[in-house]
Amino acid sequence: MNIKFSKYQGAGNDFILIDHRMSPLKNIDNELVAQLCHRRFGIGADGLMFLLDHEDYDFEMVYYNADGKPGSMCGNGGRCIVAFAKHLGVFDNETNFLAVDGPHYAKITAEGNWVELQMIDVEQVEQDGEAFVLNTGSPHYVAQVENLASLDVFNQGKAIRNNETYQANGINVNFVEPKPDRLFVRTFERGVEDETYACGTGVTAVAMAMAKHQQQIGKVETPIEVLGGKLQVNFNYDGQKFTDVFLCGPAEKVFDGELDV
């Protein structure tokens, strides 16, 4: 079976995208997803997505993590599939699509490489010791640290993700170091089981955790630096609830390809 795919990346979080409307692939098994995402034996990606038709929305996003299992919401993946859908001519500059955590609105620049993606409203922010735990479409653990550039994100993130509290369902672990003009964030991602260059739901969770911590009330705009580039998170915070949440950043096509499976 010949499958066409495109490879996209958003701030270094990279994805395989398949237009399911055209694809002969009707069911995908987890092993094939894991093989395609593998960086030695496959195309290489942090996740794989299908773009599906939907009666009530411009399209539907179905996301798998690199380990082959269906994932929860992926923010950078969401931004990349918006760029993919625009390039396919599914919509022009604004879209409403459906993902695993519900409907999302997004807008994209005319050139198609800067995407502002609305994320779910968030109210519940818990604490685990000094860390914040919240769900922005995916579950996140946010810990503030010093000297993040030299932190062993892989081993420290892996230990938290696999501790007694989180082992069963897993969690994405985000470390943040506030800088004068931005937040520097590094993430150990569940389902990739490694550090990734960026995590969209992760930086959204970090910006919220920091706003709550510092009681930043009103319209909050947070520039973020990740290993793979720059992202921005905007929202309103009334001291209780985060609304009008937007994850903004680049989404670029890397190449188109074909494979026989």
Ligand SMILES: N[C@H](CCC[C@H](N)C(=O)O)C(=O)O
């Ligand atoms: N990279 C993603 C997170 C994927 C979610 C996944 N790691 C999970 O917890 O299922 C993002 O940009 O939001």
